[in-house]
Amino acid sequence: MKKLFTIISFLIIPLILWDCSPKAEPEEITGMTFYEDAAVKFSIKHPQNWIVQAVPGSRVIFYSSKGAKDRFINKYEAEGKAGAKIDVYAKKLDSGKTLEDFMASTKLFDAKTYSKPVKVKIDGVDGFKQTYSFELNDGTMDGEVYYATKDGKYATAVIFEAFAGTLHGYHKYLEEMLASVKLAYEPEEKKPELVLVEADPPSQTLTTMGGEGYTIMIPDNFTSSTGKAKDAIGSRNYIGDRRADCNIQIDVIDATKQQNLKKIVDDNKAKYGNSTPSATSLGGQSAYVFSYTPGRNVQSRVYFVIKGNKLFRITMNWFKGEEASYLPVFEKSIKSIKFQ
DSSP: OHHHHHHHHHHHHHHHHHHTSOOOOOOOOOOEEEEEOTTTOOEEEEETTSEEEEETTTEEEEESSHHHHHHHHTTSOSSSOOOEEEEEEEEEOOTTOOHHHHHHHHOOSOGGGBOOOEEEEETTEEEEEEEEEEEETTEEEEEEEEEEESSSSEEEEEEEEESTTOGGGGHHHHHHHHHHOBOOOOOOOOOOOOOOOOOOOOOSSEEEEEETTEEEEEETTOEEEEOOOTTOSEEEEEEOSSOTTOEEEEEEEEOSSOOOHHHHHHHTGGGGTTOOOEEEEETTEEEEEEEEEEETTEEEEEEEEEETTEEEEEEEEEEGGGHHHHHHHHHHHHHTOEEO
């Protein structure tokens, strides 16, 4: 009898010792902070003291400790640190691909390991949840995975996993983290920023330019180009970069067949709104000038002068809204004209 008791005691004591082995506990969380992906904008609240491993525009993983990280990386070793990880993975859906396709492609384990998908809300949109678990030497490895797409272009998976049956110990934090999730979405294509640089008004500094039978002083930030007058033997257009409706154009016309300036002016009245020309002088020569409005908010003057066998038609245009900048300096230019 004594021998039988000894044998039974020998068998029971190891069982008692095994049952009294320390139970795995969740790893410490000292506080929470936010992570946001700068490229596709997914974000999540996560334990501030956990190890962060990020691939911008694609993924971020948080490990509860280095030991946990090593165990997950080494293909879920059968024994080791009873740690946990949080994995947020975002992927652009290829043409024709669905959220269900994304769900299938992200699974690490056999499809039979996962529960049937359950509908859930994530970041205010419909998504799916699946759970899974399998036995290891130190207990179960448990996981939860959530899937959703915000814009139909990017899909996001949020995965929670823990060893040694400790996942339930994190649930208070998991609920907080899941509620904080913002899903990835396709960023708007950045358009080049347009910087409008307004050109300067006409310079008060004048420079002398020569034409066919004349010289004129124009603002030194103006340029000279060939004018478009069809009836002229020579035409120059003086203009700045600020406004296309502010310029001085001098057309030189053959006057060998008509030297009567008054008749020439009268014959041209219809072109200038039938306005009445005024007699004046220009460059030491008798002249006539029309004042008229060729278009909305634009004022013009056109001078007619004969010198030798040339008729000079000098047109000055300016924008009424910037008259104070243009008219005074244009008048100086007109007064500077000298005929040769």
